[in-house]
Amino acid sequence: MPYPLLFSPQSLGPINLKNRAIVSSLTRASATQDGLVTPLMKSYYTDYAQGGWGMIATEATYIDQQYSQGYSYQPGIANQRQADSWAEVVEAVHAQGTPIYMQLFHAGSVNQGNHWVSESIAPSAVRPKSVQVSRYRGNNEPFQMPRVMTQHEIDEVIVSFAEAARRAISIGFDGVEIHGANGYLPDQFLTTYTNQRTDRYNGDVMARLRFHLELLNAVRAAIPGKLLGVRISQTKVTDLEYSWPGQVEDAQVIFSEIAKTDVDFIHVAAHHGVNPVFGTSKSLSGLAKEYSGLPIIANGKLHEPLSAESALKNGEGDFVSIGKGALADPHWPNKLLAGRVPIEFVPDMISPLATLENYYDWRSRTSGSDQ
16 A cells, blocks of 8 residues: 555544545635535535545634634634534535544634624734735735734633534534634734733743633533544744744643643644754654644645655654645545545635635636546
């Protein structure tokens, strides 16, 4: 068998996976305006389920009808109508014998399109770096200045995450992942320059991690025995260079404390891939594995199968999540097993917009339609 580690079965919490290749969450901004799943989205996820993946992660899905949505036409699970619209996706994916979990999301200050409210909230009144992303219907202008969250709003958001997790499980999802990375709301608490609070949520790394921990504990209580994970990163969609100031010491606190919340896995996203960090011989995902003792999903530049196999062999993770490779070719695993070359990613797939309509139009016009 080619790539024996990548294509070996493994369990993740209560779920048995036929291999260690997971579809990473990919923002597609192709739901209805009020966050309902479309027939095209169902076809999209079914395509992955038929492609040989061990598991599928959904795109980031917002949790409430207030401030959590960050992109126009982003799907939600903020109400029962939205949840019910996901049910056919879950059924279609499960019909192929593939597990699927939902990634739960709150944009915080990184909001460039919200159907429900006009303003943004965040730990502190700090405008995100960079500008709105054009491929997700952003206008290439600065983000708006967010309003500082009150303690009541912090508590409300935590409850909304827990309720969204219950809805996801109730319609058949195999688990949920909290999006605690990439500059969105939980990561805004963890990041020094976006957290300027003077209460218990700011101070040392333990204080800045408090929101993550309270959130994970609440969601675990809401879905006992079900698959629960969290996505962690240093870099953000608006800042590709940020690094934890305490380096190894911060990593040890972050990963060991997250493990105490009884999550089943940590999904480590790294813009620079599984390269060594902080002057050590290990990547961020490797440090997560060392300090948490949990199963780790490594992410970042692993669409080349040799890189994915090497990451598993070197202990950088127990699973790999694939972004660009999955986006380019939903049948990436099946093609590798058959000795075929998967379709390579090209920017035209997400240009001018990273929508499913644009993607399927690209496939219809190119050899990319060959599955």
